[in-house]
Amino acid sequence: MGVISTVFLILITILFPPLGVWAVAGCGADFLINICLTVLGYLPGHVHAFYIIYVYYERKEAAMAGAIPTRDAPGIYSHRVNTGGVRGYGTLQQQSGPGQV
Numbered sequence: 001m002g003v004i005s006t007v008f009l010i011l012i013t014i015l016f017p018p019l020g021v022w023a024v025a026g027c028g029a030d031f032l033i034n035i036c037l038t039v040l041g042y043l044p045g046h047v048h049a050f051y052i053i054y055v056y057y058e059r060k061e062a063a064m065a066g067a068i069p070t071r072d073a074p075g076i077y078s079h080r081v082n083t084g085g086v087r088g089y090g091t092l093q094q095q096s097g098p099g100q101v
Contacts, residue, residue, distance in 0.1 A: 009053065017042075017049035024056045025078035033077075052081055059084030 013020030021034040030052055038045030055073045062069060063084040072082045 006057070013046070013049045013053060017045040020049045021052050024053055025076075025081050029077040030081065052076060052078075056081045056084060060086070 009020055009023055012023065017038050018031060018034045022031050025031060034045055034048050034052075037048050055076055059069055059073075059082065061084070063086040068086070069082070069084075076082055
């Protein structure tokens with residue numbers, strides 16, 4: 001299933017780059033930047049879109065292997081892309097001080 005969705009995402013990105021970015025990063029700064037780059041020229045929109053998709057899948061594979069990236073990728077503003085789609089659930093607990101339960 002993962003290979004089919006990746007191929008489908010690449011085909012969508014070839015036809016219309018902002019749609020591929022929206023599928024991976026959602027509606028945010030990366031999506032708006034890609035729309036602007038696509039309007040300015042079709043090639044810059046493609047380069048930006050494929051860079052975002054590459055970083056997303058690279059970080060997703062690293063997260064599945066247990067290596068969580070510590071820094072954001074340069075030029076990418078989406079938290080979803082920078083973490084590879086892995087969501088944190090706030091596992092850190094607040095320590096209670098004296099008199100707190």
